[in-house]
Amino acid sequence: MSRQLLLEIIPAQGPTLAATVMGANAAAISAVTGLERGRALYLWGPPGSGRSHLLRAIAGSRSTLLLGAGTSASAMMALATNPTLEKAAEVIAVDDIQELDEPQQAAVFALYNRWRELASTAAAFALVVTGDRAPLSMSLREDLRTRLGWDLVFRLEPLSDTDKSEALVTYAKQQGLPLSSDVLDWMLTHYSRDIRQLFALIDALDRYSLSKHRTITVPLVRLMLADREFLQS
CATH class of the missing domain: 3.40.50.300 (P-loop containing nucleotide triphosphate hydrolases)
Known part of the structure; x- marks a missing residue:
């Protein structure tokens, strides 16, 4: 439920050609x-x-x-x-x-x-x-x-996990948001394979980390996904 709420309430920003990861395409x-x-x-x-x-x-x-x-x-x-x-x-x-x-x-x-x-x-x-x-x-x-x-x-071929990591790092940098390798690994392993939902997660983490005055870590990601008040705000 939290994942679906996140996708509906905090959609990812519009894509650009310059920031598109090519992969096999x-x-x-x-x-x-x-x-x-x-x-x-x-x-x-x-x-x-x-x-x-x-x-x-x-x-x-x-x-x-x-x-x-x-x-x-x-x-x-x-x-x-x-x-x-x-x-x-x-x-x-x-x-x-x-x-x-x-x-x-x-x-x-x-x-x-x-x-x-x-x-x-x-x-x-x-x-x-x-x-x-x-x-x-x-x-x-x-x-x-x-x-x-x-x-x-x-x-068109779907992005590999390596390509998805590159896309997420590029997108996060555009938002001025550093992502550690353990957070990236957790997102790809435990959250979603859908790159659209992963972009939406980054947008949400940006807001949540600012509201909590905390660095983005795996525990913070889990805390946010359990925070229904934030997801529905």
Whole structure:
């Protein structure tokens, strides 16, 4: 319960491309960082591989419209047919395409067609889509599935424990928060494998250590997770 409360009440800050740990995904992150108008990018991988993280990082650095299952099909189609689409955003991103229903898929199909139509013009935009499988393995309408492979395609791999440690140390340093190796080891061994929850834990520890005027140690981490008054404050 404490872990879930922590994730809901103290979400991790927005990711950035500069602070993203590459792990085995150097080529994909390089493609994301250097993405130009007129290019399309499909990123796929299992849960926890950083698909949504990269989209949020793009949105934090460039003019981006982020679409997903929570976006209505009518809104998506209105965007695809907007005569001044290039003024809406530099990048249009669609997260977790496998979760879209048939009308939403039809709208993304229209977005791909519009992307190709404008790709070599001054009105070009970049299109980034994520999913949980390779294009040909997706359970989507056939004409949309083939379009996922029209340009760049990269598989994302989850971070190793070493990569997660590096990501956590980098994130903590950004907050001006030193983390000892024993705290890092405890977090990875006893708390969560989900990097999003681990980032949220660091944010919470920053607040808690300041409120208690104590250095961050493993006992302090345990004390905080047992402190329901703090988690619900």
